[in-house]
Amino acid sequence: MSATTLPAIETRQLGKRYWRQEALRGVDFTLPQGSICALLGPNGAGKTTFLRLLAGLIQPTRGQAKILGTDARKLQPSDWQRLAYVSESQEMPLWMTLKDLIGYCRPLYDRWDEAFCERLRKEFDLPLDKKLRAFSRGMRMKAALLVSLAPRPSVLLLDEPFSGLDPLVREELIGGLLEWSAQEEWSVLLASHDLEEVERLADRLALIDHGSLSLNESIGDLQERFRQVTGSLPPDTAPTSNLPPSWRAFAVDGGRFQFIEPHFTGVAALEAQLQQVFPGIDFTFDPAPMALRPIYLSEAKALKANSQAHQAA
Amino acid sequence: MKHIWHAFLTECKRMRWALLLYGLLLVALGVSVWMHCDHGSRGATLDWTYGLPLPLAAWMTLAVLLRDSIASPLAFWRTLPWKRAALGAGKALFILVAIVIPACLIFTIEPLWFRVSILEVSAEWIGAVIQISGALWIVWFATTLSQRGLKALAIIGAIVCLFVFAIPIWFMKLYSLGDLGLTCMQTIFLLGSTYMLEEVHAGMPSKLIALSAATLTLIAIQYLLRKRRWSVALGLVSLFAINWTWTSPIRPYGHLEKSEHLIASEPRLVPTSATLGEPRRGPLQIVCDLAGPLTCRLSGSPTIQATVGNQILQIDWISVSLGKLSPAFAVQEHLGGSLTHPISPDVSLHMKLSSEIPRGRDEVTIEGHIDFRVVDLRPVATIPIRDARRFREDGYGCIIKDISSLISSNNAPSKLEEEESTEHSGPFVVIAEVGWKNEDSITDAIQVRVCHRPWMNYLNHKRDKSPHAITVVVWDPIAKETVDVSGGGGSRGYEFDLSSNIPSDVLERAEVVIFTHENPRIEREQIVPTTLSLRKPVTP
Numbered sequence: 001m002s003a004t005t006l007p008a009i010e011t012r013q014l015g016k017r018y019w020r021q022e023a024l025r026g027v028d029f030t031l032p033q034g035s036i037c038a039l040l041g042p043n044g045a046g047k048t049t050f051l052r053l054l055a056g057l058i059q060p061t062r063g064q065a066k067i068l069g070t071d072a073r074k075l076q077p078s079d080w081q082r083l084a085y086v087s088e089s090q091e092m093p094l095w096m097t098l099k100d101l102i103g104y105c106r107p108l109y110d111r112w113d114e115a116f117c118e119r120l121r122k123e124f125d126l127p128l129d130k131k132l133r134a135f136s137r138g139m140r141m142k143a144a145l146l147v148s149l150a151p152r153p154s155v156l157l158l159d160e161p162f163s164g165l166d167p168l169v170r171e172e173l174i175g176g177l178l179e180w181s182a183q184e185e186w187s188v189l190l191a192s193h194d195l196e197e198v199e200r201l202a203d204r205l206a207l208i209d210h211g212s213l214s215l216n217e218s219i220g221d222l223q224e225r226f227r228q229v230t231g232s233l234p235p236d237t238a239p240t241s242n243l244p245p246s247w248r249a250f251a252v253d254g255g256r257f258q259f260i261e262p263h264f265t266g267v268a269a270l271e272a273q274l275q276q277v278f279p280g281i282d283f284t285f286d287p288a289p290m291a292l293r294p295i296y297l298s299e300a301k302a303l304k305a306n307s308q309a310h311q312a313a
Numbered sequence: 314m315k316h317i318w319h320a321f322l323t324e325c326k327r328m329r330w331a332l333l334l335y336g337l338l339l340v341a342l343g344v345s346v347w348m349h350c351d352h353g354s355r356g357a358t359l360d361w362t363y364g365l366p367l368p369l370a371a372w373m374t375l376a377v378l379l380r381d382s383i384a385s386p387l388a389f390w391r392t393l394p395w396k397r398a399a400l401g402a403g404k405a406l407f408i409l410v411a412i413v414i415p416a417c418l419i420f421t422i423e424p425l426w427f428r429v430s431i432l433e434v435s436a437e438w439i440g441a442v443i444q445i446s447g448a449l450w451i452v453w454f455a456t457t458l459s460q461r462g463l464k465a466l467a468i469i470g471a472i473v474c475l476f477v478f479a480i481p482i483w484f485m486k487l488y489s490l491g492d493l494g495l496t497c498m499q500t501i502f503l504l505g506s507t508y509m510l511e512e513v514h515a516g517m518p519s520k521l522i523a524l525s526a527a528t529l530t531l532i533a534i535q536y537l538l539r540k541r542r543w544s545v546a547l548g549l550v551s552l553f554a555i556n557w558t559w560t561s562p563i564r565p566y567g568h569l570e571k572s573e574h575l576i577a578s579e580p581r582l583v584p585t586s587a588t589l590g591e592p593r594r595g596p597l598q599i600v601c602d603l604a605g606p607l608t609c610r611l612s613g614s615p616t617i618q619a620t621v622g623n624q625i626l627q628i629d630w631i632s633v634s635l636g637k638l639s640p641a642f643a644v645q646e647h648l649g650g651s652l653t654h655p656i657s658p659d660v661s662l663h664m665k666l667s668s669e670i671p672r673g674r675d676e677v678t679i680e681g682h683i684d685f686r687v688v689d690l691r692p693v694a695t696i697p698i699r700d701a702r703r704f705r706e707d708g709y710g711c712i713i714k715d716i717s718s719l720i721s722s723n724n725a726p727s728k729l730e731e732e733e734s735t736e737h738s739g740p741f742v743v744i745a746e747v748g749w750k751n752e753d754s755i756t757d758a759i760q761v762r763v764c765h766r767p768w769m770n771y772l773n774h775k776r777d778k779s780p781h782a783i784t785v786v787v788w789d790p791i792a793k794e795t796v797d798v799s800g801g802g803g804s805r806g807y808e809f810d811l812s813s814n815i816p817s818d819v820l821e822r823a824e825v826v827i828f829t830h831e832n833p834r835i836e837r838e839q840i841v842p843t844t845l846s847l848r849k850p851v852t853p
Binding site: 055056057077078079080081084085090091092093100104105107108109 | 315316319326389391392394395
């Protein structure tokens with residue numbers, strides 16, 4: 001595999017167990033270079049564990065993770081030159097001023113871009129001589145991003161970077177990330193809860209739940225595949241056969257029906273399915289593309305239902 | 314190399330406050346050494362071995378807080394492109410410079426810790442500075458362990474914490490920080506740690522145990538409490554505790570000790586002159602100087618033989634003049650048992666020969682020895698008379714020093730103890746009062762009274778009592794000689810009237826030194842055979 005086609009992140013059967021709790025269950029994941037992937041999932045799904053495994057901060061129980069082709073367990077300083085990890089709960093050397101922090105990090109990076117650093121600092125409006133201890137949460141996050149981005153890394157691992165930030169700061173950060181990632185062709189894996197931000201920022205979406213990865217594809221593909229189907233029927237018409245298993249949230253009410261088709265492949269195929277469900281009945285339908293939020297909610301509900309069914313079994 | 318240097322400088326910056334304290338430590342030690350060498354003894358020596366764990370733990374609390382607040386988080390380090398070897402080397406360099414070298418320095422001159430001879434008032438602070446610095450480097454070292462290791466240590470330390478800190482603090486809260494609370498804290502703490510240490514008090518092991526216990530304790534506290542506010546509160550309590558521990562007169566096990574100018578060196582009898590009395594018949598007076606400053610107890614019997622040629626002379630009597638410690642004590646009276654007295658350097662030996670020296674002989678040879686059983690008398694308290702005088706002028710009449718903790722239980726005044734036990738069911742403390750018998754005139758006899766007060770002092774009370782002896786002397790630190798001495802032995806119920814014939818200039822600088830004669834901890838006993846050999850022409 002050549003360097004250009006090398007995935008930024010690649011995991012194979014990556015698993016992590018904390019005592020009796022299995023936090024990650026054999027995740028296979030690939031992030032192409034230059035992509036921004038949003039890692040979504042409910043609380044305790046395993047997002048942070050996944051990112052920490054990728055950063056080599058914790059060791060996997062099984063499987064393997066590779067960052068730019070290097071085993072995450074064996075990341076060398078040269079690898080960290082191209083890798084940045086910023087976490088919501090990241091501890092910072094609070095005794096340092098921002099100037100100290102920059103001075104502390106700068107000698108460690110070969111590709112430290114002083115001009116870019118200064119530009120970021122000004123855009124973030126961060127004071128140089130103030131101790132990090134005196135910084136607000138948002139300012140600390142900005143400072144962390146600043147020292148992570150200034151060396152122009154190739155891969156960014158961001159764990160809830162916008163959590164708890166005020167809207168203005170979020171806007172600034174998202175705008176900045178969008179701009180810089182486009183310029184620098186960064187590969188970004190971003191764990192977040194905020195679907196709106198993700199929709200703006202990411203071009204890929206991964207969904208993790210109960211330690212398993214259930215989704216990992218580009219948002220374009222996802223929106224192409226997920227359709228909110230609505231249609232009309234003669235009044236008092238009911239479906240005559242079993243519904244296709246892929247359909248979600250099917251409902252018929254007063255001559256109208258709706259459902260979500262997560263595996264939309266084309267209008268003709270969908271029409272054929274509808275004809276099987278409503279044989280000999282005149283109907284119209286409209287397979288509308290979905291926003292990211294309903295896609296996520298649909299997927300999350302399906303996962304939850306599967307999980308409950310699994311537990312019941 | 315760049316990374317090593319960067320790591321080193323970062324560590325230095327990160328630990329700058331600790332380094333500052335290291336610096337203070339070194340300065341304090343340096344000053345101490347300088348004072349010690351240049352000025353001899355000027356003040357108290359601290360034996361902090363037994364008082365170590367609590368103050369050390371207290372300072373370590375603050376140190377851990379410091380570390381907690383200034384430490385760079387490991388997780389952050391690990392996300393930076395550090396060359397691990399360089400980072401390790403930088404830290405190692407820092408450890409070497411900031412920890413190992415000071416540690417070596419400290420332990421090399423460790424004996425000086427016991428003779429911190431700077432101004433009396435400052436001695437305790439120097440001790441505190443030493444402890445701060447010592448604590449800091451230990452804590453820092455402990456925190457370089459892996460987090461998992463620290464957690465493991467914390468679990469072990471939690472048990473120590475329970476006994477050393479939690480319960481005493483609980484007691485203090487329960488009893489509203491009163492004397493009782495403090496005493497409980499002291500007692501429980503001592504029972505839990507220091508008392509145990511006494512069993513293995515052979516210097517370094519006890520220190521190491523104390524340091525380990527304190528380290529574990531503090532690490533445990535950090536992990537158990539987690540909340541900084543609590544830690545700060547604990548730090549303040551500890552600070553209070555250390556202050557109290559260092560300054561409280563009822564400091565168990567601690568003691569003040571006069572510097573070595575009062576400690577027996579190598580005593581030897583050096584015959585310096587001999588005079589003959591009546592021709593042919595005695596007394597033959599021989600004056601021997603006992604060289605070297607001494608504070609000792611003499612015991613044993615003299616074996617002295619005077620010969621003229623082959624003829625053994627009959628020695629009628631021998632007396633030992635104790636120099637300025639008048640009155641002289643006759644050897645016959647004391648050497649059969651024990652002569653218990655601090656003596657000043659110029660001891661002279663007098664003999665009277667009853668044998669007739671044959672005519673025509675021009676030489677008398679006297680050979681023999683006296684076994685000097687030298688036992689260091691331990692000055693338990695030193696009270697400058699000027700302080701007492703100052704007090705007196707202020708209307709207090711005397712200065713009172715609580716020496717209960719300074720006198721080991723073996724030396725506790727048994728007589729008064731009995732009296733006290735009839736009047737007070739509780740424990741007691743021993744105080745020394747230095748004042749003037751006649752308040753109207755400072756030229757009156759200085760009165761030193763050693764007596765009891767009903768007080769909480771569990772440890773002193775519970776320990777076994779045994780006969781004891783206390784001697785009080787007035788010491789001139791400039792002339793380095795004893796000005797006056799009590800009758801000795803505490804035979805008068807521990808009230809000593811010292812001579813009023815002390816010149817006023819001496820009185821200004823004199824100190825009342827209270828000795829105990831037995832101290833199992835520092836007792837040093839040695840037999841010093843002394844051979845006298847004197848050849849003196851006999852003039853008919």
